[in-house]
Amino acid sequence: MGRKLLTEHINVEGIHTFDVYRKHGGYASVEKALKTMSPEEVVEEVKASGLRGRGGAGFPTGMKWSFLAKPEGKPRYLVCNADESEPGTFKDRYLMEKLPHLLIEGMITSSYALGARTSYIYIRGELLYVLRILEKAIAEAYANGFLGENILGSGYSLDLHVHPGGGAYICGEETALLESLEGKRGNPRNKPPFPAVWGLYGCPTVVNNVESIATVPWIITNTAAEYAKFGIGRSAGTKLISAGGNINKPGVYEIELGVPVEEFIYSDEYCGGIWKGRDMKAVIAGGSSVPILPKELILKTAAGEDRLMTYESLSDGGFATGTMLGSGGFFVMDDQTCIVRHTWTLARFYHHESCGQCSPCREGTGWMEKVLHRIEHGHGHMHDIDLLVSVAKQIEGNTICPLGDAAAWPVAAAVRHFREEFEWHVKHPQAATAPGAVFNKAESVLA
Amino acid sequence: MAEIRRYLSHYPADRQKSAILPILHIAQAEFGGWVSPEVMDKVAEILNIQPIEVYEVATFYTMFNLKPVGKHVLEVCRTGPCMLRGSDQLIEHLENRLGCKVGETSADGNFTLKTVECLASCGTGPMLQVREQFYENLDAASADQMLEDLKALTVRKPWEENY
Numbered sequence: 001m002g003r004k005l006l007t008e009h010i011n012v013e014g015i016h017t018f019d020v021y022r023k024h025g026g027y028a029s030v031e032k033a034l035k036t037m038s039p040e041e042v043v044e045e046v047k048a049s050g051l052r053g054r055g056g057a058g059f060p061t062g063m064k065w066s067f068l069a070k071p072e073g074k075p076r077y078l079v080c081n082a083d084e085s086e087p088g089t090f091k092d093r094y095l096m097e098k099l100p101h102l103l104i105e106g107m108i109t110s111s112y113a114l115g116a117r118t119s120y121i122y123i124r125g126e127l128l129y130v131l132r133i134l135e136k137a138i139a140e141a142y143a144n145g146f147l148g149e150n151i152l153g154s155g156y157s158l159d160l161h162v163h164p165g166g167g168a169y170i171c172g173e174e175t176a177l178l179e180s181l182e183g184k185r186g187n188p189r190n191k192p193p194f195p196a197v198w199g200l201y202g203c204p205t206v207v208n209n210v211e212s213i214a215t216v217p218w219i220i221t222n223t224a225a226e227y228a229k230f231g232i233g234r235s236a237g238t239k240l241i242s243a244g245g246n247i248n249k250p251g252v253y254e255i256e257l258g259v260p261v262e263e264f265i266y267s268d269e270y271c272g273g274i275w276k277g278r279d280m281k282a283v284i285a286g287g288s289s290v291p292i293l294p295k296e297l298i299l300k301t302a303a304g305e306d307r308l309m310t311y312e313s314l315s316d317g318g319f320a321t322g323t324m325l326g327s328g329g330f331f332v333m334d335d336q337t338c339i340v341r342h343t344w345t346l347a348r349f350y351h352h353e354s355c356g357q358c359s360p361c362r363e364g365t366g367w368m369e370k371v372l373h374r375i376e377h378g379h380g381h382m383h384d385i386d387l388l389v390s391v392a393k394q395i396e397g398n399t400i401c402p403l404g405d406a407a408a409w410p411v412a413a414a415v416r417h418f419r420e421e422f423e424w425h426v427k428h429p430q431a432a433t434a435p436g437a438v439f440n441k442a443e444s445v446l447a
Numbered sequence: 448m449a450e451i452r453r454y455l456s457h458y459p460a461d462r463q464k465s466a467i468l469p470i471l472h473i474a475q476a477e478f479g480g481w482v483s484p485e486v487m488d489k490v491a492e493i494l495n496i497q498p499i500e501v502y503e504v505a506t507f508y509t510m511f512n513l514k515p516v517g518k519h520v521l522e523v524c525r526t527g528p529c530m531l532r533g534s535d536q537l538i539e540h541l542e543n544r545l546g547c548k549v550g551e552t553s554a555d556g557n558f559t560l561k562t563v564e565c566l567a568s569c570g571t572g573p574m575l576q577v578r579e580q581f582y583e584n585l586d587a588a589s590a591d592q593m594l595e596d597l598k599a600l601t602v603r604k605p606w607e608e609n610y
Contacts, residue, residue: 087527087569125472132579161457164468167508182462183464201459252570329528333531345525346526349564352564
């Protein structure tokens with residue numbers, strides 16, 4: 001059983017309340033940081049821990065902090081990205097719902113490090129019920145002197161607010177999130193300038209994922225050196241994995257980075273194997289944007305090594321034979337899954353969520369959805385399959401924000417690894433559109 | 448208005464437009480689950496901005512209903528991870544039960560059926576959302592029970608007592 005750094009007390013009765021959370025060591029990092037450390041020392045500690053952004057990109061959190069500009073006379077902001085919308089990902093929701101004070105503690109300690117006097121948690125609008133949980137916890141933190149003026153007599157003051165979104169995946173992109181927080185449409189900004197220089201209201205801003213911020217208290221309380229003992233190499237620490245799809249035990253698991261993928265899928269400690277006694281067909285390991293991998297490539301790398309739950313191992317082989325850890329949205333497809341239909345739902349998602357600002361994404365996501373719909377519903381042509389690849393290629397890298405890439409990769413990867421299944425849909429439209437029909441490789445070879 | 452003032456206090460005095468999304472949520476809950484042009488104009492007045500600034504925001508974000516809806520809006524997740532766990536079947540079941548298609552309102556005016564994209568509930572799909580409540584791990588029986596419960600429910604607003 002791996003050590004839990006974030007979720008050790010998550011099932012303690014009443015842990016969502018200030019008193020119980022405090023009794024279990026909560027807010028120790030605020031005391032330690034504000035009373036014994038300078039803001040720079042907190043930044044250095046997070047840097048030394050090796051913590052990488054848990055939202056999906058995996059950029060080192062401490063380094064992101066160190067880029068923050070500090071001009072005279074301008075406020076600085078910390079904004080927590082709680083716009084968790086990447087299909088397959090539900091860890092932040094779980095963490096905020098169960099341990100609201102952990103995020104608040106992380107926000108206070110991190111805001112202190114960055115010199116922010118007002119901080120925001122931007123939560124997706126669909127999670128208004130979680131917003132109420134957070135607001136209740138924030139009120140408790142104010143009442144106990146951990147927020148507001150002169151926290152713990154340190155002279156440091158902080159206000160913390162929760163801001164709801166309105167239903168837009170794109171607002172998980174940090175500059176779209178800032179536009180949205182300013183009361184506008186969530187259109188991503190051109191970078192540079194980066195938010196570290198020109199962020200919220202034109203002021204230097206750091207945007208961090210919920211899980212990243214929730215990891216800061218453990219690092220500060222227990223030191224970076226202790227944190228770095230967990231995980232493997234540049235994949236330090238633990239990671240929350242949202243496990244879903246056709247498995248026996250869906251849920252959020254905190255794993256030490258480095259657990260073998262095979263163990264994660266089949267052990268009873270985690271996913272508990274494939275449901276209904278079926279075989280596994282494919283996995284999307286890091287949220288819907290990352291490339292899908294067939295069973296043989298998710299369990300072993302192309303070189304035949306065991307695939308591990310780390311940033312490096314999952315991306316081994318590049319996109320030809322690898323994928324990404326991403327947000328840790330890990331969902332498994334059984335052998336009864338139609339890859340074409342599944343890919344179509346993802347393409348539809350990205351078309352729906354494209355903000356419409358860049359033509360390649362606005363038009364390209366629409367075309368991919370249409371072409372996939374056509375193939376799935378028995379009207380596809382053979383050249384449609386290459387058309388998908390071509391459209392994906394023309395979106396990738398040609399947009400202001402990464403939504404274009406995120407839309408292109410899953411489609412390109414599905415064709416890369418499951419081309420036969422797409423061809424089968426085109427060649428046998430009647431069979432493919434029969435209720436419950438699923439491509440069967442063995443039978444297809446015979447036919 | 449107390450709830451609106453509370454949100455306005457979260458943003459700098461010269462950045463009150465930031466409160467637009469929170470206020471639209473409040474307005475939608477207050478006025479029967481949708482925001483009419485009149486309601487949007489009122490939001491603009493509160494924020495001291497042009498009405499177009501509210502329209503462009505309300506039309507961008509999918510949570511705001513711009514047409515009248517039934518007493519309850521069923522927002523069913525249809526994205527990949529929920530599809531793997533049976534969202535197609537759930538949508539079909541609800542269409543049959545309600546006698547209306549996705550995007551329509553049932554004849555008795557109780558339910559508007561909508562599909563939405565991923566609601567961060569992939570481990571507990573298929574699922575749907577009604578206002579702030581998630582209904583998860585749904586099958587035909589539990590979905591039917593939910594419909595019965597909702598029919599009998601008195602809708603309260605989050606800032607009201609007894610919510």
